[in-house]
Amino acid sequence: MSLQALRKEYIPNIPCEISDINITVQESSLVKVDKKIENIFEKTSKSPLLSFISGKGKKANFLKVGVLFSGGPAPGGHNVIAGVFDSLKKIDNRSQLYGFLNGPDGILKNKYIVITKELIDNYRNCGGFDLIGSSRTKIETEEQFKQALNNVKSLDLDGLIIIGGDDSNTNALYLAEFFLKENFKTKVVGVPKTIDGDLKNEYILISFGFDTACKVYSEMIGNLARDAMSSKKYYHFIKLMGRSASHIALECALKTQPNFVLIGEEIFKGKKGLDQIVKDIAEMVIKRAKQNKNYGIILIPEGIIEFIYEIKMLIGELNKILSSYEKKFKSFEDKEKIDFVLSKLSNSSKKSFLYLPKDIQKQLLLKRDPHGNVQVSQIETEKLLIDKVKEELKNKKDIKFNPIAHFFGYEGRASFPSNFDANYCYALGFVASSILKEGYTGYICAISNLNKSVNEWRGKAIPLASMMNMEIRKGKEKAVIKKALVDLKGKPFEMFVSLRDKWIIEDNYKYPGPIQFFGDKKLTDSCPIIIK
Numbered sequence: 001m002s003l004q005a006l007r008k009e010y011i012p013n014i015p016c017e018i019s020d021i022n023i024t025v026q027e028s029s030l031v032k033v034d035k036k037i038e039n040i041f042e043k044t045s046k047s048p049l050l051s052f053i054s055g056k057g058k059k060a061n062f063l064k065v066g067v068l069f070s071g072g073p074a075p076g077g078h079n080v081i082a083g084v085f086d087s088l089k090k091i092d093n094r095s096q097l098y099g100f101l102n103g104p105d106g107i108l109k110n111k112y113i114v115i116t117k118e119l120i121d122n123y124r125n126c127g128g129f130d131l132i133g134s135s136r137t138k139i140e141t142e143e144q145f146k147q148a149l150n151n152v153k154s155l156d157l158d159g160l161i162i163i164g165g166d167d168s169n170t171n172a173l174y175l176a177e178f179f180l181k182e183n184f185k186t187k188v189v190g191v192p193k194t195i196d197g198d199l200k201n202e203y204i205l206i207s208f209g210f211d212t213a214c215k216v217y218s219e220m221i222g223n224l225a226r227d228a229m230s231s232k233k234y235y236h237f238i239k240l241m242g243r244s245a246s247h248i249a250l251e252c253a254l255k256t257q258p259n260f261v262l263i264g265e266e267i268f269k270g271k272k273g274l275d276q277i278v279k280d281i282a283e284m285v286i287k288r289a290k291q292n293k294n295y296g297i298i299l300i301p302e303g304i305i306e307f308i309y310e311i312k313m314l315i316g317e318l319n320k321i322l323s324s325y326e327k328k329f330k331s332f333e334d335k336e337k338i339d340f341v342l343s344k345l346s347n348s349s350k351k352s353f354l355y356l357p358k359d360i361q362k363q364l365l366l367k368r369d370p371h372g373n374v375q376v377s378q379i380e381t382e383k384l385l386i387d388k389v390k391e392e393l394k395n396k397k398d399i400k401f402n403p404i405a406h407f408f409g410y411e412g413r414a415s416f417p418s419n420f421d422a423n424y425c426y427a428l429g430f431v432a433s434s435i436l437k438e439g440y441t442g443y444i445c446a447i448s449n450l451n452k453s454v455n456e457w458r459g460k461a462i463p464l465a466s467m468m469n470m471e472i473r474k475g476k477e478k479a480v481i482k483k484a485l486v487d488l489k490g491k492p493f494e495m496f497v498s499l500r501d502k503w504i505i506e507d508n509y510k511y512p513g514p515i516q517f518f519g520d521k522k523l524t525d526s527c528p529i530i531i532k
Helices: 003-009 035-040 077-091 104-109 117-121 142-155 166-181 210-231 247-256 264-269 274-290 302-306 309-324 326-330 334-344 347-355 358-364 381-393 419-437 491-505
Strands: 023-030 048-054 064-069 096-100 112-114 159-164 187-192 235-240 296-301 403-408 443-448 458-463 468-473 476-481
Touching: 035 468, 035 476, 048 419, 064 077, 064 104, 064 142, 077 096, 077 117, 077 159, 077 419, 096 104, 104 142, 142 166, 159 166, 159 419, 166 187, 166 476, 187 419, 210 235, 210 247, 210 296, 210 403, 210 419, 235 247, 235 381, 247 296, 247 491, 264 302, 264 309, 274 296, 274 381, 274 491, 296 302, 296 381, 302 309, 302 381, 309 326, 309 334, 309 347, 309 358, 334 347, 334 358, 381 403, 419 443, 419 458
Parallel strands: 064 096, 064 159, 159 187, 187 443, 235 296, 235 403
Antiparallel strands: 023 048, 048 458, 096 112, 443 458, 468 476
C-alpha cells in the first residue's frame, strides 16, 4: 500500500467543541477599528470577536456554500474543503458545496464544480490545490464586484469561503462589504492560508501550511548540513520562502541550527546595508577557516532584499515608476528599461541600483504580481550574496570559499500536510461552516490553543476589519490586511539570539529528517516551534 493511499485513510483529530454542529456563539466586545477603515467598511467594521462552544445555536436548514482557493498552494487546503463538506452535511445532508475553479477567476466566470463525497474523499490529507485549482486574480473593480455578485446570486449561495493569505482575505472583506451594501444574503468568510506565516495575530497563532513547509525545508537543510560535514568543503547559501516576513527562516533555524541566518526584520530595524551584511558573512567564513572549517550553512529569507534599507527605498521608487509608466515600460528592451529607470530614480536609489549586478537589476524590473508586489522569488538574492562575499574575500588568498546556491520554495507548498496541518485545516473547515450557519459575514476563522493538545483547541472568528491598515499599493493608498512580521521581542527570536553566536563556529547542526505521520504523537503531531 502506498503512502498516498494511507494518508487518505487518516481521520483528522479535532475536539467535539469544534466538530459539534450544535454550538453556541459568544460575542465579546467590538474590536477597535481605525476611523479610515471604518469609513471604507461601514457595514462590517462594527463586529465583535466570536467564540464557539458546545450548546444550542441557530437551527439551520440546508446551506448552499461556495469555496475557492486564492494565491499559492499551502499543504492542508484540501482538508479545509473536507472539513467544510463534512460539517455542511452534518448541519443538513441536503447542503451543497460548490468549488469555484481556478481561484477568484472561477467566481468571476461562474466556473465551478459540485463537491461530492466521492470527489473529496480522493483528496483528503493530500497536498496541493488541484481539486479546484487556484489563481492570484484580484477582485477590485466595480465591474468585477458586480460579476461576483451576479454569479453568487445565480447559485443562490448562503455563503462564500475564501481560502487564502493576507491579500486574498482583504478581498474577502471587500466582497462581504459589497454584498451587504447590495442587500444580498451571501456571507463571506476567510480562512488563513500562507506558508510564509505572516497572516497571524494574537488570535490567529499561525496560518495553515507553515508547519508542513518548514518541516519539508528543515529536512533538506539537515541533509545539506550532513553533506557539508561529510565533504567539509562547501558553503550552502539557502534561500527560503518568506516574501514579507522571516518566520520560515526563524523556524527552520531553530529546527536545524545552521551557522548563519539573516532575519529581515532585524536587518531593517538596524538599517543594516547590503555591504555590512556581506562583511558579516565574510567574517564568519574567516572565523571558521581559522578552525579549518571551510564549510557551512547560511539561511536567507527570500524577501531579505526588501528589508535592506537602501534596497527597500529603491524598490519603493521602482514600484512607482513601473506603475506610472506601465504601458511605455513594456515597449522597452532591457537596456532601455535600465536607462529609463536611472533617469527617474533619486540619487541615493540610483547609487543602490548601480551597486547591484546586471542580473539583479533586470530581476528588480520584472513584472509585478497582481497585487503590485515585487516577485522576490525571482530575485536570486542567494547568488547576489555569494558574488558579493567572493568580492569581499578576493584578497584573502588563504581562505577556501566554495559556495553553492539553493532555493527551497515550491518544494514546500504542495507536500502531504503534517498531522498538525491536517488536523488544523479540517478544524478550520468546521469553524468556517459554523460562522456561516450562525449568519456572520466579514470574518476570518481561527483556532485558539494550537500549541496545546488537540482536545484543547477552540473555534474563534475574528472580524477582518480589525486586521486592516492603510498601505501604499500600486502608488495609491489602500486598505489591506497588515502582514505580521517576526517579533524581535518575542521568545522565539530571543531564543535564536541566545544560540546564534555558538552556531557561527561550532557545528551544532540538527537533522530533523522527513515528516513523520506514524508513531509517537509528540513527534507526529508536533506544532511549530515559534508558537510553543
